[in-house]
Amino acid sequence: xxxxxxxxxxxxxxxxxxxxxxxxxxxxxxxxxxxxxxxxxxxxxxxxxxxxxxxxxxxxxxxxxxxxxxxxxxxxxxxxxxxxxxxxxxxxxxxxxxxxxxxxxxxxxxxxxxxxxxxxxxxxxxxxxxxxxxxxxxxxxxxxxxxxxxxxxxxxxxxxxxxxxxxxxxxxxxxxxxxxxxxxxxx
Numbered sequence: 001x002x003x004x005x006x007x008x009x010x011x012x013x014x015x016x017x018x019x020x021x022x023x024x025x026x027x028x029x030x031x032x033x034x035x036x037x038x039x040x041x042x043x044x045x046x047x048x049x050x051x052x053x054x055x056x057x058x059x060x061x062x063x064x065x066x067x068x069x070x071x072x073x074x075x076x077x078x079x080x081x082x083x084x085x086x087x088x089x090x091x092x093x094x095x096x097x098x099x100x101x102x103x104x105x106x107x108x109x110x111x112x113x114x115x116x117x118x119x120x121x122x123x124x125x126x127x128x129x130x131x132x133x134x135x136x137x138x139x140x141x142x143x144x145x146x147x148x149x150x151x152x153x154x155x156x157x158x159x160x161x162x163x164x165x166x167x168x169x170x171x172x173x174x175x176x177x178x179x180x181x182x183x184x185x186x187x
Contacts, residue, residue, distance in 0.1 A: 005039040006031040009046055013057055016050045020057040033060045036154040041067045041074075068149035077107075079142060082135040085109050089121060089134065098122030108141035115141075 001009075010030045014020060022030070034042050045066035049058050058066075069079050080088075088109060092102040101118035104110040113121065115137055116130075124130045 001035055001037060001039040001042060003031065003035070006035050006042075009034060009039070009042050012043075012046055012050075016046075017057040022057070030060050030063075033154075034063065037064070037067050038153075041070055041153070044070050064150050064154065065146060068146045068153060071153060072146070072149055079146065080106055080109065080138075082138045082142075085112070085138050086131060086134060089113070093122050108138055108145055111141045112138045 007027075010022075010027050013030070014022065037045075042063065045063050048070070049063065049066055072079055085106070085108070088104070088106075092104075096102050098119050101113075104113060112134060116134060121130060121134065
């Protein structure tokens, strides 16, 4: 995305959340983190967040996560909630039983079943504990998958580059109109 498109998306956030008064440094950080994403994907993510019942502007990481979920949906790898995944498990138990393990095509679902064991899921007498354990594992695998997509969309891990940029840029940004630092401990 271009610099102009990144600015337009951050301005969209400011317009949607009038109580949010971000500093220039915050605006620059949002723009810098969003730049590796495609403009269409970032805008779709921001519009979905704006339509949600959120009271406050989202952290930039929430926008990146929503963009990753949108990208997964676009590519046909849509994300599942733990409840939906458990419903698929329950249907497979009813239709196949414990002796014929089904093949799941959703990566997080397949990894969760592999980690827990199909036989254990089907035969454990403590269904509530099995379900709770399934929910935790599934959420972790799904979160990992979305995190990987965020890295892919961002062009890899840019944390070190961002940290280096802000270490050098932040003192200049936080200086007041007369050149005085806003942080008196820096002087």
